[in-house]
Amino acid sequence: MSASIITLLFKWLKQPLVLGYIVAGLLAGPYVRIFPTVGDMENINTWAEIGVVFLLFALGLEFSFKKLMNVGSAAFITATTEVISMLLIGFMVGHLLGWSTMNSVFLGGMLSMSSTTIIIKAFDDLGLRSQRFTGIVFGTLVVEDLIAILMMVILSTMAVSKEFVGEELLMSVLKVAFFLILWFLVGIFILPFFLKKAKRLMNNETLLIVSLGLCLAMVVLATRTGFSAALGAFIMGSILAETVEAEHIEHIIQPVKDLFGAIFFVSVGMLVNPSVLLQYAWPVVIITLVTLVGKSIFSSLGVLLSGEPLKVSVKSGFSLAQIGEFAFIIAGLGASLKVLDPFVPPIIVAVSVITTFTTPYFIRLANPFSEWLYKVLSPRTREFLDRYASGKKTVNHDSDWKRLLKTIVGRVIIYSVLLTAIWLLSVQTVYPTINGMFDSPGRWLSVVMCLLTLLLMTPFLWALVSDKYNSPDVFLKLWNDDNYNHGRLVALILFRVSVAVFFIAGVVISYFSLNYGIGIVIAVAVLGLILLLRENLTQYSHLENHFLTNLNGREEAARNRYPLKSRFNSEFSDKDIELTSVWVSPYSSYIGKSLEELPFRREFGVNVVGIVRGERRIYIPQSDECIYPQDKLIVVGTDGQLQKFRSELDIRQDFPDEKNVRQEVTLHSFTVDEESPLLNKSIAQSRLGKQYDSLIVAIEREDELISMNQSTVFRLGDLVWIVGDREKIRQLLMRKKHV
Numbered sequence: 001m002s003a004s005i006i007t008l009l010f011k012w013l014k015q016p017l018v019l020g021y022i023v024a025g026l027l028a029g030p031y032v033r034i035f036p037t038v039g040d041m042e043n044i045n046t047w048a049e050i051g052v053v054f055l056l057f058a059l060g061l062e063f064s065f066k067k068l069m070n071v072g073s074a075a076f077i078t079a080t081t082e083v084i085s086m087l088l089i090g091f092m093v094g095h096l097l098g099w100s101t102m103n104s105v106f107l108g109g110m111l112s113m114s115s116t117t118i119i120i121k122a123f124d125d126l127g128l129r130s131q132r133f134t135g136i137v138f139g140t141l142v143v144e145d146l147i148a149i150l151m152m153v154i155l156s157t158m159a160v161s162k163e164f165v166g167e168e169l170l171m172s173v174l175k176v177a178f179f180l181i182l183w184f185l186v187g188i189f190i191l192p193f194f195l196k197k198a199k200r201l202m203n204n205e206t207l208l209i210v211s212l213g214l215c216l217a218m219v220v221l222a223t224r225t226g227f228s229a230a231l232g233a234f235i236m237g238s239i240l241a242e243t244v245e246a247e248h249i250e251h252i253i254q255p256v257k258d259l260f261g262a263i264f265f266v267s268v269g270m271l272v273n274p275s276v277l278l279q280y281a282w283p284v285v286i287i288t289l290v291t292l293v294g295k296s297i298f299s300s301l302g303v304l305l306s307g308e309p310l311k312v313s314v315k316s317g318f319s320l321a322q323i324g325e326f327a328f329i330i331a332g333l334g335a336s337l338k339v340l341d342p343f344v345p346p347i348i349v350a351v352s353v354i355t356t357f358t359t360p361y362f363i364r365l366a367n368p369f370s371e372w373l374y375k376v377l378s379p380r381t382r383e384f385l386d387r388y389a390s391g392k393k394t395v396n397h398d399s400d401w402k403r404l405l406k407t408i409v410g411r412v413i414i415y416s417v418l419l420t421a422i423w424l425l426s427v428q429t430v431y432p433t434i435n436g437m438f439d440s441p442g443r444w445l446s447v448v449m450c451l452l453t454l455l456l457m458t459p460f461l462w463a464l465v466s467d468k469y470n471s472p473d474v475f476l477k478l479w480n481d482d483n484y485n486h487g488r489l490v491a492l493i494l495f496r497v498s499v500a501v502f503f504i505a506g507v508v509i510s511y512f513s514l515n516y517g518i519g520i521v522i523a524v525a526v527l528g529l530i531l532l533l534r535e536n537l538t539q540y541s542h543l544e545n546h547f548l549t550n551l552n553g554r555e556e557a558a559r560n561r562y563p564l565k566s567r568f569n570s571e572f573s574d575k576d577i578e579l580t581s582v583w584v585s586p587y588s589s590y591i592g593k594s595l596e597e598l599p600f601r602r603e604f605g606v607n608v609v610g611i612v613r614g615e616r617r618i619y620i621p622q623s624d625e626c627i628y629p630q631d632k633l634i635v636v637g638t639d640g641q642l643q644k645f646r647s648e649l650d651i652r653q654d655f656p657d658e659k660n661v662r663q664e665v666t667l668h669s670f671t672v673d674e675e676s677p678l679l680n681k682s683i684a685q686s687r688l689g690k691q692y693d694s695l696i697v698a699i700e701r702e703d704e705l706i707s708m709n710q711s712t713v714f715r716l717g718d719l720v721w722i723v724g725d726r727e728k729i730r731q732l733l734m735r736k737k738h739v
Contacts, residue, residue, distance in 0.1 A: 017125050018118065018356065019360065021266050022269035022357065024266055025267060025270040025271075026269040028270065029270030029272065030270070032274070044267045047264075048260075048263055048264040051117075051262075051263045052117055052264055053219055053260075054256055054257045055261050056116065056117075056231075056233040056234040057236060058254075059138065060235065060237020061237040061240060061241050061246055074136050074303060074306035074307070078136065078139075078143075078316065078320075079143035079144045079302070080302070081298055081299070082112065082302055083112040083113075086298065087108040089108070089290060091105060093287065093290050097286070099344075100341070102339045102340070103340060103344055105155070106155060106330060107344070107348075110323060110330045110331060111287070111291055111323060112147075113148050113323060113326035114144060114321075114322060114323065114324065115322050115324020115325055115326070115352070117261070117265075117324060118322055118324050119141065119320070119359065120261075127643075128363070132312060133312045133319070136303060136312065137319045140316070140320065144326075145234070146176055150173060152330065152333055155333060156337065159334070159337040181414065183235055185414065187236070187239035191240065192242070192243045192244070195243055195245050204252050207245065207248065208253060208256075212253070214236055215236045215237070219236075220232075222235070268349075268356065271349045272349065272353050273346055273350075276347070276350060280347050280350075284350045284354070291323060292358060295317070296320075296362065298317075299317035299319075300313045300317025301313075302317075303316045309385075310374055310389075311367070313370075315367065318365060319359070319362070321359065321362050322358070323351060324356065327352055328349070328352070331345040331349075408492055412464065412495075415460045415461075416503075420503075422453060422456050423453065423503065426452070426456075426507070430449065446512060449511060457503065459543060464500050465497055504522075505522070508522050508526075578637065579609070579635075579636050581634045583633075584628070586630065590627050591628060591629055594623065594624050594626050595623050595624075595625050595627070596624060598627065600635075600645070601709075605641040605707070606641050607636045607695055607696075607697055608634070608635050610634035612631070612634070613631050636723075667697075667722075670732075671719055672718040672720060673717075674716065679714060679715075679716060681713065681714055682712060683709070683714075688732070692724060692731065692732045693724050694722045694729055694732065695724060696721070696722050697721050697723050698720075699721070700721075701715060701718050
C-alpha cells in the first residue's frame with residue numbers, strides 16, 4: 001500500500017519512480033514504525049532476486065551481443081579505467097578510515113561496480129533509452145558484470161590464502177570466455193529456428209511463458225557453472241535479441257519486469273537502517289562523496305579515452321556514479337568468508353541507497369555540466385578534445401595483414417570453443433553415462449565413441465584448416481606480393497594445423513592409453529583424411545549459412561520493414577544525429593497548429609520529415625500542414641535536440657511500419673561541386689523543398705555535421721543529405737550532374 005501511494009506521489013512530483021520505491025521500502029521496512037511493516041524479509045529478498053533476473057533479461061533483449069561489439073572498445077576501456085581507479089581509491093579510503101587491509105580491499109571491490117538495475121530504471125523513467133550514450137553505458141555495465149565475476153574469484157582466493165593467485169584468475173577468464181561464446185553460438189543456432197517453427201502455436205500468453213522459461217533455464221545453467229543468475233538472464237536476453245520476435249517478447253514481459261523491478265527497489269529501501277546512518281555518519285558521507293565524484297570523473301575519463309566526444313563522455317560517466325547489487329553481493333561474500341567486520345555491509349547499503357537517490361539527478365545534471373565544462377576549457381584544450389574524438393571516427397582501413405590476422409584468430413577461437421565443447425561432452429558426459437549401462441563394455445565402446453566424436457568435429461576441423469573460410473583473397477594477395485615475407489603466412493597455416501592436430505590427438509589419447517607421439521601421428525593421418533573428404537565443405541557451408549541467417553534475421557527484417565530509418569541510421573551511425581518517430585499526445589498544446597507556426601526547428605533544431613495519420617502517410621509535409629492528436633511525427637535531430645523535443649511535446653517513441661511506403665520516400669546524398677546550381681546559395685534560396693518535395697536533414701562539411709538554418713549557405717565540397725520523394729530526388733540528382 002505504501003509503495004502505491006508513494007509511487008503516485010513521486011509521479012505527481014515528476015520525480016523518478018525508483019526513488020519512490022526506495023522511500024516506500026524505507027517506510028515499510030523493519031526499522032521505521034510509522035506504518036505497518038513487513039515481517040518476513042527473507043521472502044521479500046527472494047522476490048527481489050527474481051526482480052534482478054527479469055530486469056537483466058529485459059536489458060539483454062534491448063542490448064544484444066552485436067551492439068556490445070559495436071561499442072566494445074569504448075565499453076572495455078571505460079570499464080577497465082573505472083574499475084582499476086575505484087579499486088585503488090576504495091583501498092586508500094579504507095586505510096584512511098582506519099579499516100583493516102581486507103576491509104579496504106573489499107571496499108575497493110564494492111565501489112568499482114555500478115548498478116545495472118538502477119541505471120536501467122533511471123533511463124526508463126527519464127526516457128533516455130534511445131540516446132547514443134546509453135549504448136556505451138550498457139556496454140560498460142556488461143563488461144563490469146564480467147569483471148565482477150573474476151573479482152569475486154580473486155577476493156575469495158585472497159580471503160582464504162591471503163595472497164593473489166594468477167593461475168586461478170587466468171582459468172576464470174578462460175572459463176567466462178568459453179561459456180559466453182559457447183552459449184551465444186548454440187543459442188543463435190537453435191533458438192531462432194525453434195521460435196520460427198513454433199510461431200503458429202504462439203500467442204502472447206505462450207510466448208511469455210516460453211520466454212520466461214528460456215530465461216530461467218539459462219539462469220539455472222549459469223548458476224551451476226559458477227556464474228551469477230543475473231548474467232545468465234542477460235545472456236538469454238541477448239540471444240533472443242537477435243531473433244525477429246525480440247520486440248514482441250520485450251513488449252509482453254514489460255509488466256513482469258515492472259512488477260518484480262518495483263519489488264527489488266522496495267527491498268533495497270527496506271535495508272536502510274536510519275540508526276546506522278547516524279552511528280556511522282562520517283564514513284557514509286565520505287564513501288558516498290568518493291563514489292559520486294570518483295566514479296563520475298574516472299568513468300567520464302574512460303569514455304573520453306575511448307575517443308568519444310566530451311558531452312557523450314560526461315553523460316556516460318555521470319550515469320555510472322552509483323553502487324548497487326554487485327556491492328551487496330561482494331559484501332555478502334566477505335561476510336560469509338568472515339573477513340569483513342560487521343559494520344561494513346550496513347555502510348555499503350546506506351551508500352548504495354544514497355547514490356541510487358542521486359543517480360537520476362546526476363544524469364539530468366550531465367548535459368548542462370558538460371556544456372559548462374566545454375565553455376570553461378581553453379581553446380587549445382577544446383581543439384585537442386575535438387580532434388581526438390574525430391580521429392576515432394576517421395575511416396581507418398586495416399592493413400591486409402591485420403584483416404587476415406583478425407579473421408583467422410577470431411575463427412580459431414570460435415572453432416576451438418565448439419571443438420572443446422564436443423570433446424568435453426563426449427569424454428565427461430556421454431561416455432561415462434553409456435559405460436555405466438554395461439558391466440564390461442570392453443574396447444569397442446571407446447572405439448565407437450572416439451569415431452563419433454571425431455565425426456562431429458569433422459566440419460569444424462575442416463573449416464579450421466581450409467583456406468576457403470579464412471580470407472582466401474587477402475591471403476593470396478599477400479602471398480603474391482613479392483615484397484612480403486611468406487614466413488608469417490606459412491606460420492599462420494602451421495598454427496591452424498597445429499590447433500586441429502591438438503584436438504584430434506586429445507580425443508584419441510582420451511579414449512586410448514597412447515603416448516603423445518603416437519597420438520599426434522594418428523591425428524595428422526586423420527586430419528589428412530578429413531581434408532580429402534569434400535563432403536565436409538557442404539556440411540560446414542550449411543551450418544554457417546544457417547547460423548548467419550539466424551544471426552542477421554532481425555536486422556534483415558528491420559531493413560525490410562523500416563528501409564528509411566535503417567538507411568539513415570546506417571549512414572549516420574558515427575554522428576550525433578538520429579531519425580526516429582514520436583507520437584503526439586491528445587493533450588499536447590501543439591494540436592491544431594501548422595508546422596510553420598510551431599517552433600520545432602527554431603527552438604528545438606529538429607526537422608519533421610513525415611507525418612503518419614492513421615493509414616495516411618505524409619512525407620515532406622508542407623509548412624501549412626497541421627498537427628492532430630495521435631499523429632506520428634517522423635523527425636530528425638541530435639540526441640540533445642530530440643530529448644528536449646520529447647519532453648516539451650509529451651510524446652513517446654514508436655516507429656511506424658514503412659513496408660507500404662518504402663518505394664515513395666528515400667534518403668540520398670550529393671556533393672556540391674563547381675557546376676552545382678546550389679553553390680554559394682542559401683537553403684532558402686535553393687527552394688529544394690518546394691521544387692522537389694524534399695527536406696535537407698544534414699550537411700557535412702570537412703567530415704563534420706554543421707548546424708543549419710534557412711540562411712545556411714552551400715559551400716564547395718559540402719555533402720548534402722536529403723529525404724524526399726524517390727522520383728523527384730532522382731530528377732534533382734540528374735540535374736546538371738551536380739551529384
